[in-house]
Amino acid sequence: MLTSTEVPMLLQRLHIHNGYRPLHQPRFYYYRSAFLLHNELINVWTHFLPIVLLAYYYVIPEIQSETPRFPALVLHFGTACLMAGSTIAHLLHSRSPLDHVFWFCVDFAGIGIWSLCIGLQRFSAEHDSGLLFDLLYLPSLLIFVIPIQFMTTTVFFVTRPHWKLRHLIRLLACLIMAIYLNAPLTRRFWTIPIETSPSLQMHSKSFQWLLVSGIFMGGNVPERWAPGIFDLVGYGHQLFHLCIIMVAWNLVDAAHLDCDLETASPFLPKNLATLIVLFIGIGVIFETIRRLMRIAKEKYQ
Template identity: 35%
Template structure:
């Protein structure tokens, strides 16, 4: 394609765009938007990071279509939690694939793309909470948590966006361990909250020795999530062979695959729970717009404000200071030439 340009080595791009143990395949900065879109069909170090979640997006849309044939997602309020949860999955995969596709355009775009990605992660935490409490929770836990689970989920979902944005904008490479704490602490908090109904179900099954049909899928969902955390934090396998996994086999690609499988097995388990406990689910108070899609809209708006605020901070601090440094360097070069 005429739009495509040769990729660069690590030393040819700003430090902001470096990744640990990745040596090549960096796309040039300041190209037209169409170039980064066309680079989906080019060999570079973000190519499969983009494609993994584009494929996950297609799979989720396919599942949404299948569920729409089986359930009335629009006019049956008891199916609104399912619709809300799937909307957050779709937004997660759009944000993630878009971030990896376009982040190389400039420093400001880089920061903005990944903060949008963090907003999607927070939204997915909210959607998973809605799904698990609506369809996977034991009657006692649902009754005990029915007025609490949603406000806490909303708060934690926004907290993920805030904390991850802090980790991205307040620290410079080489990143300290504190940056990981900002990222992981907020994600672990929201995951602990959203997985609580599933863990409670597992404890009941262990106590009664009665395993229902969905438990194996719930367990697989949890294993895939834990595995995703391992690949996200370990930089394995590329830490042992720098430069060898720049295109294929990088830990972030494996992380993306595990996230995709987490959501896929999550939908399998939720579907079985809906079918298995439908009478129990419909005996509960009818879900409202605000407790489902309305909550997704609210958190989307709140996270948009968070992203805009941090984007302004980046424009005033990182981007402006970077321009000044570049200007000084250009001035020095000019003086030497003269």
């Protein structure tokens, strides 16, 4: 493994001095590195294992049930995209600067799809939200997730990767998006005591874990306090992954309680609208990546 001085600046993590994989190796080397000790190993497994658990404990039982609930499956799809995008990005990004940009754009795409699916699941599962809300929420959800969260993250990552304000903008965009995703729950938070509603407690915990995750993502702690000590185990991004697992876990458990048989069918108007918005969002996300990679190839090839 290499030190931080032996890899390009783009591939360096702040305050992480050792454990970098060599560049320009055959692709199979990076797949095999899932079983080698390096500074991305824990990041790979902390998001791969949850995919297996999600499938075994949530997706398969939902599909095998007599009436699979469409809103719950939408959230499970988004959660799987988040975990899979992160897993593959941390596994393969070290091959070259161009690989680094591409795979982390895929990672950001997974985050964007997950965010979109959280909003869509909450929209589909809520009852009596009102006609005006139903008409306005889905178009505005696309605005909050795609331009505000996803595009600000990816565009600055590709065009201005070393800009100091980039991470602050990313954190603020994610916070704005997270607050907006709670809009479908507002009526319940106002009318139902949270101590009487297990699902609202889980939604609240997921938001709290998200706030905690921002400390590790934005603060680079604890490695900034002891550079070189947490190179392999315990640095901020690894702890961020653990917090995101808690966010996702609370969300899927809350969805299990919120999604009932009345909203199960994919042919309900709300669910059909949800599906259309999901396809539009995914299409915009991947078209954005395609265009940004043209810029990245000019910079890094």
